[in-house]
Amino acid sequence: MKEMKETDIERLILDWLDSLPNSFPVKINVSGKPIKIGGVTKLIPFGSKYSRKGVSDILTCIDGKFYAFEVKTLTEFNYITKHIDRLLTMPLYQLNSKQEHVVHQYLFLQEVNRAKGVGRFVCNLKQVQGLVIGGNSEES
Numbered sequence: 001m002k003e004m005k006e007t008d009i010e011r012l013i014l015d016w017l018d019s020l021p022n023s024f025p026v027k028i029n030v031s032g033k034p035i036k037i038g039g040v041t042k043l044i045p046f047g048s049k050y051s052r053k054g055v056s057d058i059l060t061c062i063d064g065k066f067y068a069f070e071v072k073t074l075t076e077f078n079y080i081t082k083h084i085d086r087l088l089t090m091p092l093y094q095l096n097s098k099q100e101h102v103v104h105q106y107l108f109l110q111e112v113n114r115a116k117g118v119g120r121f122v123c124n125l126k127q128v129q130g131l132v133i134g135g136n137s138e139e140s
Contacts, residue, residue, distance in 0.1 A: 003073055004124075010057055010071045012125045017060050020132075025060040042097065054104030056112075056119065062132060066117035069128060070105045077123035080106075 010027065017025035034041050056068035072080065080102055087095065087103050095103065105121070112119030122128055 003075060006057075006071055006073055006076075009073070009122075009124060013058060013069065013071065013122070013128050016125055016128070017058070017062070017132075020062060023060060023062045025058060028055050028057055028059060040097075052108055052111075054101065054106070054108035056105065056108060066112065066115075067132065068109060068112040068117060068119040070109060070119075070121045072121055072123050074123045077121060080121055 014025050014027060017023050036042075054070075056070040058067075058069040058071060060067045060069075084102070084106055087099055088106070090099075092100055092103070109119030109121065118131055120127070120131060122131075
């Protein structure tokens with residue numbers, strides 16, 4: 001069976017969240033200016049002092065509770081689950097751009113959790129439903 005694309009998972013989650021009463025889901029799109037640095041094109045995000053690196057794909061407020069969901073494919077989710085502790089201990093200059101981005105995403109989710117919201121990496125609708133309906137706040 002072929003793995004679902006991240007955009008398809010996001011669409012399922014957003015459609016479900018949008019169907020809930022008292023829910024306000026938002027899909028976050030990063031915008032910026034592509035700049036070539038040393039032969040590699042990087043997206044330099046537009047921002048201000050209130051901009052944050054690693055902002056989650058989906059933000060929503062449901063009945064006054066704030067949620068941030070960083071959506072990944074199953075393969076990406078398993079990689080992060082297995083390697084996040086190691087990535088967090090490495091200096092940023094030793095990480096490739098994808099690993100660095102994952103670290104920033106993780107740190108953003110931790111800030112959401114610190115502020116009494118729910119921030120998680122997710123790879124399917126069932127995980128989101130468990131967090132929203134079931135109140136399952138276990139780390140994922």
